[in-house]
Ligand code: XUL
């Protein structure tokens with residue numbers, strides 16, 4: 222059965238195309254630098270938003286109209302797999318991502334849930350044999366069910382902790398079975414509400430121990446995926462332990478986990494933390510920990526995680542700049558952790574949304590590559606830090622000086638030439654780059 226009859230395969234038709242079901246800028250085979258767009262962008266489809274989500278929000282029921290709506294339980298789960306692979310083929314997606322509960326319904330016990338999962342995983346495995354779409358990452362949902370109300374790896378209850386450990390164990394086995402490139406840990410409820418009832422030290426230690434056990438088990442079963450932490454400052458938990466990349470980096474170093482993890486950076490999580498998307502990418506890149514990206518955008522007028530499809534070209538450009546400077550995303554990719562708006566409830570909106578996001582990142586990629594080729598930012602930065610190329614500057618950089626020596630240099634200085642940062646000139650040039658793609 223076909224679920225998306227209104228659309229045949231989405232192809233690149235160029236910037237002047239009026240076909241809403243065509244890419245205007247994403248041309249998978251086109252080379253940018255020495256790699257193709259497909260190799261550089263590595264787009265992933267988020268199963269939960271596109272096939273499981275129904276458009277509901279905290280104020281109202283789901284609005285989405287989907288051709289699988291009449292089904293229930295395992296029949297529904299199977300129909301979603303069929304629909305997913307039809308969608309992947311039509312949108313030409315190289316990757317997809319899921320949580321365990323997105324693909325198969327939970328049973329009354331973990332044993333039952335795992336049986337459901339096994340059945341769907343083997344169906345997915347069969348579909349993957351004839352599909353180019355690979356698994357970018359999978360994860361375990363440890364935030365929806367009421368048992369996670371006080372956290373999973375940071376729960377105040379040891380049975381809940383054990384349940385979380387068992388879900389991760391299964392997640393790693395599923396990842397191995399389907400050849401996942403990465404495994405994600407997003408700590409939805411790993412944080413606290415009030416210090417008055419919280420043993421923060423114990424919770425964080427337990428979480429670190431869980432990660433160590435996951436590393437050991439992946440090794441034991443020969444699952445060599447890259448482990449990723451996905452920071453988020455709040456929502457659902459008030460004080461989230463993985464607040465942002467810098468906070469999570471400190472956690473990883475504190476518990477000896479730094480060599481085993483990279484980051485999955487989500488744009489909307491960055492803005493919730495009071496950062497830009499590109500800031501989080503830069504912080505991770507500087508420490509060699511930029512692993513993968515959840516490509517979406519938040520509504521800056523709203524203070525919550527709206528998970529919109531990314532369409533802001535300024536941001537996609539600055540993000541692609543960081544990614545290219547990182548030498549790409551390695552085994553990571555750009556996963557659209559994004560959902561169509563509640564008012565965009567028709568099935569074809571799923572295509573419009575992904576086309577918009579893929580084109581926005583393709584534009585970002587082209588512009589960022591051009592800026593790198595022209596050494597646009599490098600020249601600005603080199604010029605700005607030029608004084609550090611002097612003897613004095615080199616001594617500072619190499620820690621070969623002292624407060625005494627620097628005082629001797631500074632004590633009679635009169636005419637220090639501090640130059641303008643020229644941010645407005647730089648932004649105006651960036652707009653020129655954006656218009657000239
Ligand atoms: C929640 C979120 C998650 C993770 C995976 O904000 O981003 O969907 O990406 O659990």
Ligand code: CO
Nearest residue numbers: 451487515558
């Ligand atoms: Co995410």
